[in-house]
Amino acid sequence: MGFEPRSVAAYSMDDVGLWAWEDEDSGAHVGYIADEEEGSRMGLAFVRFRAGVNFDFAWPYDEISVVTRGSLTVRTGGEVITAREGEILTQPKGVAGTFEIDEDLEMICVHFPTFARAFGMTLREYKAETDAGREPSGGEAAPRGREWAGGAFDPTRMQVFGPGDVPSWGTVEEEPLSRVGYLADRAEGFPMGMAYSEFARGGVHDLSFPYDEVAAVTRGSFTVRSGGRSFRVGPGRMLYMPAGVSAVFEIEEDTVAVGLHHPTFAEAFGHDPHQVY
Numbered sequence: 001m002g003f004e005p006r007s008v009a010a011y012s013m014d015d016v017g018l019w020a021w022e023d024e025d026s027g028a029h030v031g032y033i034a035d036e037e038e039g040s041r042m043g044l045a046f047v048r049f050r051a052g053v054n055f056d057f058a059w060p061y062d063e064i065s066v067v068t069r070g071s072l073t074v075r076t077g078g079e080v081i082t083a084r085e086g087e088i089l090t091q092p093k094g095v096a097g098t099f100e101i102d103e104d105l106e107m108i109c110v111h112f113p114t115f116a117r118a119f120g121m122t123l124r125e126y127k128a129e130t131d132a133g134r135e136p137s138g139g140e141a142a143p144r145g146r147e148w149a150g151g152a153f154d155p156t157r158m159q160v161f162g163p164g165d166v167p168s169w170g171t172v173e174e175e176p177l178s179r180v181g182y183l184a185d186r187a188e189g190f191p192m193g194m195a196y197s198e199f200a201r202g203g204v205h206d207l208s209f210p211y212d213e214v215a216a217v218t219r220g221s222f223t224v225r226s227g228g229r230s231f232r233v234g235p236g237r238m239l240y241m242p243a244g245v246s247a248v249f250e251i252e253e254d255t256v257a258v259g260l261h262h263p264t265f266a267e268a269f270g271h272d273p274h275q276v277y
Contacts, residue, residue, distance in 0.1 A: 003240075005039030008226035008247045011238045013046045013106075020045075020115075020123050021130075028053050030109075033238060035123055036116035041212055041262050042192070043111040044238065053101040060118040060141040062155070062191055063091040063111035066216040066258045068236045070105035074098065076158045086218035088161040088183070088194070088258055090153075094143035097158055108216040108238050110260045112191045148189040155189040163196045163256060170277025176200035176251070180259075182273040186266040193265045193273065199255045208246040210268040213261040215239040220255030224248070 001015045016031030017038070023029075027050025034040035047065065049072070071084040076097035083089040089107075091097070116122050119139040121129075129136045149156045152167060166181030177200040184194040193211070199222065221234035226247035233239050239257075241247060265273040 003034040003038045003040065003044075005034070006242050006245065008224060008239075008241050008245055010224065010231050010233045011044075011240065012236065013048065016046055018123055018127065020127050026050065026053050028055075032115070032123055034240075036114040037122050037124070040114065041112070042214065042260075043109075043114045044214060044240065045109045045111075046238070047105070047107040047109055049099070049101045049105045051101055051103050051105075053105075054099065056096065056098050057091075058094055058096040058140075059091055059111065060093060060139045061111040061113055061115075062093050063109055064192065064194060064258075064260050065089045065091065065107040065109045066218065068106050068108055068216065068218070070101075070103045072105050072107075073100040073102060074158055075100065079157070081158060081160050083160045086162065086256070090155075090159045090161070090184075090194075092143065092155045092158065093141040095156070095158055106236065108214075108236075110192070110214050112262050144189060151188060153184040153188045153190070153194075155184075163198070166196055168274065168277065169198075170273075173203065173205070176203040178203055178205060178251075180277045182265070182277055185273050186264040187272050187274075191262060191264065193259070193261045195259045195273070195277070197257050197259055199249070199251045199257075201251055201253050201255075203249070203251040205249040205251070206246060207241070207249060209241060209243060209261065211243050211261040211263050211265075213239075213241040213259055215241070215257045215259050217255060217257045220251075220253045222252055222255055223250040225250070 021030040
């Protein structure tokens with residue numbers, strides 16, 4: 001299924017439109033669902049790495065990865081951190097690290113800005129260059145200054161988060177319980193809102209957002225109804241909701257999901273999410 005920027009839809013690895021990086025020998029695969037060319041304001045990708053993959057990196061954008069299978073170790077800034085299934089790995093722009101993959105790994109990855117804006121070329125142009133044996137120029141970004149350092153969410157270093165790291169939860173509905181807990185937004189120096197949501201089984205929620213939202217389910221499942229279509233979303237699938245397009249969520253089992261959106265909550269609503277959640 002191709003990306004539809006004005007429709008609520010769920011995507012899997014089978015829907016990848018372009019595998020921008022593929023190395024069959026090492027087992028490293030990065031495939032995009034959408035970027036600037038497809039009308040997305042964020043880069044939306046799936047990653048699949050086989051055990052034994054190891055490489056250095058520093059991204060020219062802020063990236064959030066949600067581990068949906070396996071785990072990975074990252075060496076960065078003198079620290080060694082591990083992200084496991086259901087957890088979030090933050091990779092701020094310009095911060096160097098090394099991925100060490102000890103077991104087969106799958107992740108949903110979202111970054112801002114898009115690849116095209118960060119590198120000055122589309123993904124297809126980049127892939128054509130690398131397929132021809134040329135190393136494209138560009139794609140560099142300086143890390144944030146130390147004035148942003150030191151908070152629970154620190155956009156100057158890589159971190160791992162789980163639901164237990166949410167500083168405060170805001171109740172959306174009492175019965176069945178649904179709640180949202182923000183980890184980062186504009187006040188933390190980040191260009192995307194980043195939150196966990198928990199939905200109790202049996203809930204029905206009619207939702208519409210003033211920002212483009214990507215959700216990755218880490219536990220449970222639900223049915224989405226929007227635009228005359230219905231589909232089920234569970235672990236390993238990427239749910240995309242464009243700004244202003246409504247959808248009904250029917251929660252079939254207790255569910256936990258990571259939500260990532262641009263613009264931030266503060267930019268969309270004019271105040272910090274922690275004033276609400």
